[in-house]
Amino acid sequence: MTCSRRDFLKDAVGGTLATVMPLSAFTFLSHSEARAAVQESKVRWAFLVDTNKCVGCGLCVKACKNENEIPYDAEVTRTWVERYVVTKDGNTHIDSPMGGRDGFTSMEVDGEEIDPDNIEKAFFVPKLCNQCDNPACVQVCPVGATYQTNDGVVLVDRDWCIGCGYCIMACPYGVRFFHPVHKVADKCNFCYHRISKGMEPACVECCAFGARRIANLKDPDDPVTKIIMTERVAVLKDEYGTKPHVFYLGLDANVR
Amino acid sequence: MPNDIIVHGIEWTAKELFVYPNEYIYWSIQIVMYPYMTGLVAGAFVLSSLYHVFGLKQLKEIAQFSLVFSLALLPVAALPLLLHLQQPTRAMEPLLTPHFTSAIAAFGIVFTAYALIVLSEIWFVYRKYFVEQVHALRDKPGISNGMNRLVYQALTIGAYDVSDDAIRVDKKAARVLAAIGIPVACFLHGYAGFIFGSVKANALWMSPLMPVIFIMSAVVSGIALCMLTYIVIREWQAFRSRRHGGMLKAKEIKGAEQGVIDTAARYLLGFLVAAISLELLDLIFRGYTAMKSWDILRSVMYGKDFMNIFVLQYTLGNLVPFVLLILPGRTLKRTILALLLVLFGVFMMRWNVVIGGQAFSLSFSGYMHYEIPIIPHSLETFKEGLFGALTVISVPFILFWIINKFVPSLQREASGE
Numbered sequence: 068m069t070c071s072r073r074d075f076l077k078d079a080v081g082g083t084l085a086t087v088m089p090l091s092a093f094t095f096l097s098h099s100e101a102r103a104a105v106q107e108s109k110v111r112w113a114f115l116v117d118t119n120k121c122v123g124c125g126l127c128v129k130a131c132k133n134e135n136e137i138p139y140d141a142e143v144t145r146t147w148v149e150r151y152v153v154t155k156d157g158n159t160h161i162d163s164p165m166g167g168r169d170g171f172t173s174m175e176v177d178g179e180e181i182d183p184d185n186i187e188k189a190f191f192v193p194k195l196c197n198q199c200d201n202p203a204c205v206q207v208c209p210v211g212a213t214y215q216t217n218d219g220v221v222l223v224d225r226d227w228c229i230g231c232g233y234c235i236m237a238c239p240y241g242v243r244f245f246h247p248v249h250k251v252a253d254k255c256n257f258c259y260h261r262i263s264k265g266m267e268p269a270c271v272e273c274c275a276f277g278a279r280r281i282a283n284l285k286d287p288d289d290p291v292t293k294i295i296m297t298e299r300v301a302v303l304k305d306e307y308g309t310k311p312h313v314f315y316l317g318l319d320a321n322v323r
Numbered sequence: 324m325p326n327d328i329i330v331h332g333i334e335w336t337a338k339e340l341f342v343y344p345n346e347y348i349y350w351s352i353q354i355v356m357y358p359y360m361t362g363l364v365a366g367a368f369v370l371s372s373l374y375h376v377f378g379l380k381q382l383k384e385i386a387q388f389s390l391v392f393s394l395a396l397l398p399v400a401a402l403p404l405l406l407h408l409q410q411p412t413r414a415m416e417p418l419l420t421p422h423f424t425s426a427i428a429a430f431g432i433v434f435t436a437y438a439l440i441v442l443s444e445i446w447f448v449y450r451k452y453f454v455e456q457v458h459a460l461r462d463k464p465g466i467s468n469g470m471n472r473l474v475y476q477a478l479t480i481g482a483y484d485v486s487d488d489a490i491r492v493d494k495k496a497a498r499v500l501a502a503i504g505i506p507v508a509c510f511l512h513g514y515a516g517f518i519f520g521s522v523k524a525n526a527l528w529m530s531p532l533m534p535v536i537f538i539m540s541a542v543v544s545g546i547a548l549c550m551l552t553y554i555v556i557r558e559w560q561a562f563r564s565r566r567h568g569g570m571l572k573a574k575e576i577k578g579a580e581q582g583v584i585d586t587a588a589r590y591l592l593g594f595l596v597a598a599i600s601l602e603l604l605d606l607i608f609r610g611y612t613a614m615k616s617w618d619i620l621r622s623v624m625y626g627k628d629f630m631n632i633f634v635l636q637y638t639l640g641n642l643v644p645f646v647l648l649i650l651p652g653r654t655l656k657r658t659i660l661a662l663l664l665v666l667f668g669v670f671m672m673r674w675n676v677v678i679g680g681q682a683f684s685l686s687f688s689g690y691m692h693y694e695i696p697i698i699p700h701s702l703e704t705f706k707e708g709l710f711g712a713l714t715v716i717s718v719p720f721i722l723f724w725i726i727n728k729f730v731p732s733l734q735r736e737a738s739g740e
């Protein structure tokens with residue numbers, strides 16, 4: 068076969084164009100964008116945690132375990148409370164025994180006794196699923212068993228999950244686990260069965276200090292939405308691009 | 324706690340410092356086996372293609388064998404995934420409702436496509452042999468001969484034309500399939516690398532180099548395993564013919580073996596260098612850019628996993644076999660040792676990626692250790708323990724033994740070339 072330089076150039080340009088043109092038609096749509104293109108919803112659930120108010124009693128963890136039937140003594144939980152103790156030497160001590168279910172009554176943090184006089188600051192941080200707008204867990208589920216609803220909550224279909232654990236690996240917040248009884252992926256869903264019927268999530272309802280609140284971001288008159296819009300709120304691990312929707316008041320730089 | 328409620332992962336995960344409550348080593352030994360076995364498949368196929376596509380005559384013998392061996396390895400690439408699922412009965416769902424934003428979703432499709440390529444290539448290479456067997460067995464008495472003949476009849480799928488023209492078409496088809504097979508094999512495995520490399524939550528895994536590193540080390544391990552198995556089988560044959568007084572035949576076998584091994588070893592070295600360079604590049608890049616995760620990564624790599632990464636993987640698994648293979652006056656024993664070390668090195672690389680990637684908490688403030696279950700006391704600890712892994716390793720050899728009964732990849736005359 069002979070091939071002149073001109074032929075070669077012509078083929079090369081043609082080939083490149085033929086490859087690049089269809090590729091340019093690909094835009095990476097996030098899940099929420101794709102959904103919004105199909106149908107707008109009047110609801111976008113979000114959560115507000117006021118870390119200044121949390122006293123680490125663990126009632127929310129108890130309530131969640133009971134409400135959502137996560138075996139009480141199994142060492143997995145849909146929501147948990149972390150204790151941070153920053154000592155004068157600049158070290159941060161963190162723990163969350165049993166997810167903080169039984170409160171924090173010991174001066175021992177992760178096996179280390181802390182001298183109260185040596186504490187610079189200490190606080191509690193409740194954690195739960197962030198119902199991300201660009202959820203990594205949904206992206207990686209090979210069978211679509213993890214999906215995002217129109218109102219922003221990410222759910223798991225227990226009848227369809229194959230239990231591969233990819234979503235558990237993909238979530239940067241470590242909120243997912245295998246349900247010890249159903250043997251499928253499990254996580255917080257803002258008590259979807261309650262909020263979709265006009266009730267509050269179990270943890271919100273039982274928190275005596277108002278540290279946990281639920282909001283509909285699409286409703287400008289929602290008092291919690293107002294706080295999120297007007298106050299200085301922060302989210303966890305912004306850098307992963309997951310667009311988390313659990314907002315924090317008083318988040319410390321030490322929080323992981 | 325009642326016996327039936329056991330949190331997945333709790334039995335083999337030891338936590339240290341602050342780890343999120345739900346974090347465990349969810350991906351354990353079977354997920355180490357998955358890329359290891361897929362890598363062997365891809366590598367074996369690439370080795371066989373070096374002959375079929377690029378016409379490297381010296382590799383002819385090992386190429387036939389590698390092709391059939393890669394078929395025996397193939398089901399075993401999917402087995403670890405199956406064993407690892409919490410709902411194994413739903414294993415077909417990724418094919419029924421694939422969710423294509425997931426890297427795992429395409430596994431079934433890529434895997435099936437690849438299996439079809441390997442199967443049809445083998446068919447084209449051995450079709451003439453199948454036909455010959457059908458004819459040869461026709462007048463032989465006995466039930467087993469009759470059964471064998473039925474098998475061969477099925478294997479021909481009714482294509483009995485063995486004229487020169489037909490054989491030429493066969494050869495061409497085998498070559499085309501081998502050529503298509505190379506990118507597909509690389510894809511099958513590069514894609515295993517993508518499954519890890521695209522997990523942005525995992526500081527160790529996330530790297531665009533991951534697929535390429537996986538492919539290189541896959542070819543290394545595939546070539547090593549084929550060479551090793553080939554040597555063992557050839558030695559056994561030589562030993563047998565010596566015992567039966569066929570000194571000449573034994574010499575012939577050994578002579579042919581030496582040539583094949585020399586050539587294959589050269590390719591092995593090439594891919595080994597590529598694999599190590601890429602891995603080092605990845606490491607240096609992480610250290611140089613020192614992102615947020617580097618502190619914990621460094622403490623894992625240079626502290627807790629130092630033995631696994633630098634001693635077992637890089638030194639014992641890469642450097643030592645490299646020196647063994649490259650020093651002049653290489654004997655067969657030295658080659659075997661080097662090959663075993665190479666296989667071990669690639670296994671350690673998979674281990675250090677999969678287990679090492681879960682050795683630190685997502686909080687970057689704590690560590691997790693994988694304590695591999697040795698003596699199983701439940702199905703779970705069997706599957707995700709030592710014996711589960713050994714099961715996976717032994718299957719391809721059993722399969723090869725069976726397949727080789729009908730497709731004699733080690734007889735020089737059998738293939739249609």
Ligand code: SF4
Pocket residue numbers: 195196197198199202203204205221237238239240241242243254309
């Ligand atoms: S926090 Fe994790 S599990 Fe929840 S939506 Fe985001 S990525 Fe998914």
Ligand code: SF4
Pocket residue numbers: 207208209210211212213223227228229230231232233234235251252
């Ligand atoms: S564990 Fe279940 S929900 Fe999670 S990725 Fe696998 S199939 Fe999807």
